[in-house]
Amino acid sequence: xxxxxxxxxxxxxxxxxSAAVILYFVAQKFKxxxxxxxxxxxxxxxxxxxxxxxxxxxxxxxxxxxxADSLSDLNCPxxxxxxxxxxxxxxxxxxxxxxxxxxxxxxxxxxxxRPKTSNFDGASTCxxxxxxxxxETDCQWGCVSYGDCYYSCKFDAIDIRAGIGVPLILDDKxxxxxxxxxxxxxxxxxxxxxxxxIRKVVVACRNEDKGGVARKAxxxxxxxxxxxxxxCKFDAIxxxxxxxxxxxxKCKLCRKCVPVCPTNAIIEExxxxxxxxxxxxxxxxxT
Amino acid sequence: xxxxxxxGGVHPPENKLxxxxxxxxxxxxxxxxxxxxxxxxxxxxxxxxxxDVVKTGQIIAKxxxxxxxxxxxxxxxxxxxxxxxPDSSGYPKLGIFIDVEGDxxxxxxxxxxxxxxxxxxxGPQIVQKIQESGIVGMGGATFPSHVKLVPPxxxxxxxxxxxxxxxxxxxxxxHRLMMEKADEILVGTQLLMKAMNVExxxxxxxxxxxxxxxxxxxxxxxxxxxxVVALKDKYPQGGEKQLIKAVTGREVPSGGLPIAVGAVxxxxxxxxxxxxxxxxxxxxxxxxxxxxGKEVKNPSNFKVRIGTATSExxxxxxxxxxxxxxxxxxxxxxxxxxxxxxVPVTKGTSGILIIPExxxxxxxxxxxxxxxxxxxxxxxGLEPFLLMTLGQKQIFDRAExxxxxxxxxxxxxxxxxxxxxxxxxxxRFGKAKVGAIIRTRKK
Numbered sequence: 094x095x096x097x098x099x100x101x102x103x104x105x106x107x108x109x110x111s112a113a114v115i116l117y118f119v120a121q122k123f124k125x126x127x128x129x130x131x132x133x134x135x136x137x138x139x140x141x142x143x144x145x146x147x148x149x150x151x152x153x154x155x156x157x158x159x160x161a162d163s164l165s166d167l168n169c170p171x172x173x174x175x176x177x178x179x180x181x182x183x184x185x186x187x188x189x190x191x192x193x194x195x196x197x198x199x200x201x202x203x204x205x206x207r208p209k210t211s212n213f214d215g216a217s218t219c220x221x222x223x224x225x226x227x228x229e230t231d232c233q234w235g236c237v238s239y240g241d242c243y244y245s246c247k248f249d250a251i252d253i254r255a256g257i258g259v260p261l262i263l264d265d266k267x268x269x270x271x272x273x274x275x276x277x278x279x280x281x282x283x284x285x286x287x288x289x290x291i292r293k294v295v296v297a298c299r300n301e302d303k304g305g306v307a308r309k310a311x312x313x314x315x316x317x318x319x320x321x322x323x324x325c326k327f328d329a330i331x332x333x334x335x336x337x338x339x340x341x342x343k344c345k346l347c348r349k350c351v352p353v354c355p356t357n358a359i360i361e362e363x364x365x366x367x368x369x370x371x372x373x374x375x376x377x378x379x380t
Numbered sequence: 381x382x383x384x385x386x387x388g389g390v391h392p393p394e395n396k397l398x399x400x401x402x403x404x405x406x407x408x409x410x411x412x413x414x415x416x417x418x419x420x421x422x423x424x425x426x427x428x429x430x431x432d433v434v435k436t437g438q439i440i441a442k443x444x445x446x447x448x449x450x451x452x453x454x455x456x457x458x459x460x461x462x463x464x465x466p467d468s469s470g471y472p473k474l475g476i477f478i479d480v481e482g483d484x485x486x487x488x489x490x491x492x493x494x495x496x497x498x499x500x501x502x503g504p505q506i507v508q509k510i511q512e513s514g515i516v517g518m519g520g521a522t523f524p525s526h527v528k529l530v531p532p533x534x535x536x537x538x539x540x541x542x543x544x545x546x547x548x549x550x551x552x553x554x555h556r557l558m559m560e561k562a563d564e565i566l567v568g569t570q571l572l573m574k575a576m577n578v579e580x581x582x583x584x585x586x587x588x589x590x591x592x593x594x595x596x597x598x599x600x601x602x603x604x605x606x607x608v609v610a611l612k613d614k615y616p617q618g619g620e621k622q623l624i625k626a627v628t629g630r631e632v633p634s635g636g637l638p639i640a641v642g643a644v645x646x647x648x649x650x651x652x653x654x655x656x657x658x659x660x661x662x663x664x665x666x667x668x669x670x671x672x673g674k675e676v677k678n679p680s681n682f683k684v685r686i687g688t689a690t691s692e693x694x695x696x697x698x699x700x701x702x703x704x705x706x707x708x709x710x711x712x713x714x715x716x717x718x719x720x721x722x723v724p725v726t727k728g729t730s731g732i733l734i735i736p737e738x739x740x741x742x743x744x745x746x747x748x749x750x751x752x753x754x755x756x757x758x759x760x761g762l763e764p765f766l767l768m769t770l771g772q773k774q775i776f777d778r779a780e781x782x783x784x785x786x787x788x789x790x791x792x793x794x795x796x797x798x799x800x801x802x803x804x805x806x807x808r809f810g811k812a813k814v815g816a817i818i819r820t821r822k823k
Contacts, residue, residue, distance in 0.1 A: 211470075211719050214742045216805035224812060225805075226719060227470025302472075 145270025412687030548711025568655030673734030705740025771810030
């Protein structure tokens, strides 16, 4: 072996060893202690990074869980009680059970209920359409149907239903992360309590206009008549600004408000049929 | 070589169809709807009640702050109701409905057409009178005029610019006003000069109105300190900052007000309103509106009472053509399509433009091909294609650094885009969001 090779190997080994020693001491000096439970908690979370918990991602949520004194204010809507149970197990906290939620679009203004009165040909996003003018129909409160909620959903839980006029939330896929709630410029989407078999009784309207104006714009608009409020025995229904609202935390799914509504603004879903209902096929003429 | 601004600009076909039509007085409508928000700033508060009898020129809504104005009844009659009704955007706005009975004006208004040249008010009195008369910027921005006339502390106006540019295609209301009320405009200019205590005033007029330039140049000789500047026709020369650059060569700093370079700009319509308010004691309750369009039988300029329904103007111009695609309030570049012809004329309505179906629809847009036409036409020196993408991707901090708030929304970028991209739509969206972010930061 020539001398050059030996020198090279020797020099490199010396440099390597001394660098390793320096790095070892530097690492010791600047060591940041990280709670191993953060990693463990993060592993238990769904890893969707959807932001539904209110934190930047699952890691940030895990850090918050480890720092917190109790889990009562923290909830991962995607994982639900099961995930929060295992997080509580890891951290040694008491698990707080929370009602699972599901998103609902409070507008039933499909095109056979709510005729178009004008055309918008600008950039097709709800945010821009809503900022430019009141919408293609006479209802200024309802869905503008360019699908900002659809694009915001990371779980494929929204069917845009092109041509029908209002998107549909697929209850089995919805994790109630709330992304669509923020995306909707008309504030139509609400996170409601999820009942068994995803049954619901909801006022599918946000129209705060006076009854006559609302009804003229849309045949299934809530006119704020107050019949449902009188019918409800559980104080779940309140009328404000010409609009009824059913509080899902108080509702007992008795369905008594549904038949009294003169405009069919209250809809029930997930129940066995009361009587034979002929399904109306909804189709829109594209103008 | 005619003066103009240096950066960007486009020159759309002018189509000034009603340029030779004299201003006609539109008959008083049967009923008017006068919104209480016709200006930028705080809404005025209604001071009449249902059933009250009002006279033409009577205050019906009082200003509710410094950046706000009074609103006067444009007709005489009975207040029918105070209710919500859709404005041009379709969102309901509060306003006063008045059923017209006769035409009884307030006694103090001088209704003669005679020119009154002399005035003996001092500056603050003129500003106060302007404030009382409910005068706003009538070029379309509707910013209360009295606010502009009081410069912030430490700043002083040196020159008053009168905007007679009317660079928007189709519109001719300012042009006709200059042709028919030249002396009144010059007296109004002197009033504003006095109000602001400036020695110099310049009236900027684009070269496509040679008649107005000639007339005003001839008459301006008899008025001290007023000159007329002919400008090369280029859109958006009527923009405040562009006009200052074109006439004085000064550049308003980014984010600054025109007063920062010693200039204040007023539209000729506003100047005429100032003349009427001070010399004739007549508050702002009527304005000149151009009704035009390629298919319109009789494109005209009307003197209209505020609150008249748009449909009445269209009817007077020969009715709504059958193949109408869009009705636009304002000009084709910066105007907005209205949702129905029932919306009223307000203080900021400079024109009603009717566009046939064949031209009304936007073409489907395609990808950006990086041709940079929008960059070269932007009069503010921005990069519209980039601002659009930032708006689309909602990257608002970067958009703010790219000076999105400097955009004057002239629409030159969308006009020139070969891919028909809705550039301005997204920039407006970005501006709204960035504006909100800036406001919350200040709090």
